[in-house]
Amino acid sequence: MKEKLESRYGYFMISSIIYGFFFTFCLYRNLHGITLPFWVAGTLVYFILAFRQLELKIKKDTVFYAAAALLLGISSVLTDDLFLHFFNMAGILLLLGVSLLHQMYEERKWGFGRFIMNISTFFWDIMESIALPFSQTGKFFKKKSGQENKKLKYVLLGILIALPLFLIVVLMLVSADRIFYEMVSKALSYIRIDMNIVFIICMIFLGIILIYAAVGGLVNYRLKEDQPACKNQEPIIAITFTSILCAVYLIFCGIQVVYLFAQGVTGLPGDFTYAEYARRGFFELLFVSILNFAMVIICNTFFRDHKALKVLLTIISVCNYILIASSIYRMILYVAVYHLTYLRVLVLWFLILLAFFMAGALICVYRSKFRLFFYCMIVLTIGYLGFSFARPDYLIANYNLAHMEVMHIDDIHYLMNSLSDDAAPAIAKLDPENIEGASRVYSDAFSFDAQQTRKMEFYDYFYKLDEKYQSSWRKYNFSEHKAQIAAVQYLEKHEEDKKLLKTDFN
Structure with a gap:
């Protein structure tokens, strides 16, 4: 695959230069304007054409990632919310990254952890490939000339050595002589540099380098497609600690059902205000809910199958739904009196999302081949798109x-x-x-x-x-x-x- 990229250097470099200008036109000092979705669409077109050059067929699931990235770009144009602008851009980059991985690898066998590791490695490969356009350009011109021009090489090396020495000498002489200082100042006054032009040129080069590096990281092809055998730990360990936690959760959830949900507002302790009651319990329950989700995934990934463990993980999952419901109910009590803030809306949205994530984790307990990461990506993408288009402010x-x-x-x-x-x-x-x-x-x-x-x-x-x-x-x-x-x-x-x-x- 690397050889294909190198053999088609001319195409990829010219298309990257065009992309660099397009990238700058769309995004220069403008991360939430009307040109943002056009940038997303242009980036998708670039990669589609790149896949054709690399003789790769567009896979079915790639369409979902591409459509979601485009919708996030449209969402940014519909809101003035800086929080959404930041996470929309992060979401676009993540979806593009996942779609590229999906194109290059058969990731159906990857577990949740393997997918996280591989996508992190892919973005690291892009950073490592930043020098690729320069190295391939050097190879291209070397082949064209047939032999390396040593004299030109020595001249360029001499210029590189002279630049720092020139700056140091001029600075010393300027401070040593007043007349020389005035002469240099007068000469510099005629040089007017528009910083906008400098930034635009830098951004064009940034666009060229990043898109070329993305293709370079893609063809690096060093990720492991096979899921390593890690489901080999003794299940008795997991059964022991999950059974202890189950006992605690059953007692706590019983209190929630009998006391909180049954009695509602009238059941609040007399010494508690709404704020004290909701806030004192809410964040603890949120933390425990996330911990339970992670625990179910870890137990299902690293410990061998056992009927007792599956039953215990199911009980923990059901209890986790009660904890999530308790968290939501506490927040509703709080909002009913103190109204909405951005953080409260965000937390309620996340709790609903966590309930869907938990369903995927529970399915994994009984279906080991269930694609949990893909499921979570779909849930997160659809959930976040809904949140973003809703304009929470x-x-x-x-x-x-x-x-x-x-x-x-x-x-x-x-x-x-x-x-x-x-x-x-x-x-x-x-x-x-x-x-x-x-x-x-x-x-x-x-x-x-x-x-x-x-x-x-x-x-x-x-x-x-x-x-x-x-x-x-x-x-x-x-x-x-x-x-x-x-x-x-x-x-x-x-x-x-x-x-x-x-x-x-x-």
């Missing part, structure tokens, strides 16, 4: 505003300052006159009454929002555009607030 703002009996300015501060501009259309529906409290920022700086401070804070928020988005079509983002429309409509509707505030300033 907008949902949080809508939910909180609909369920707050009394809205205080501090609650609005969270929506304005802690959430992304996805929340702006929901905030724009509010009227500052229907909110309680005074804005501390403006009441401390000016002698306004509480209502005026609220009006000023709202007007200032939407004014800055309107001024914020004055970018080119390349950086167009649907959510930012929607937020700007909401800002313009709010400013037009509350034009009198601007006049009032100007009067107060005077």
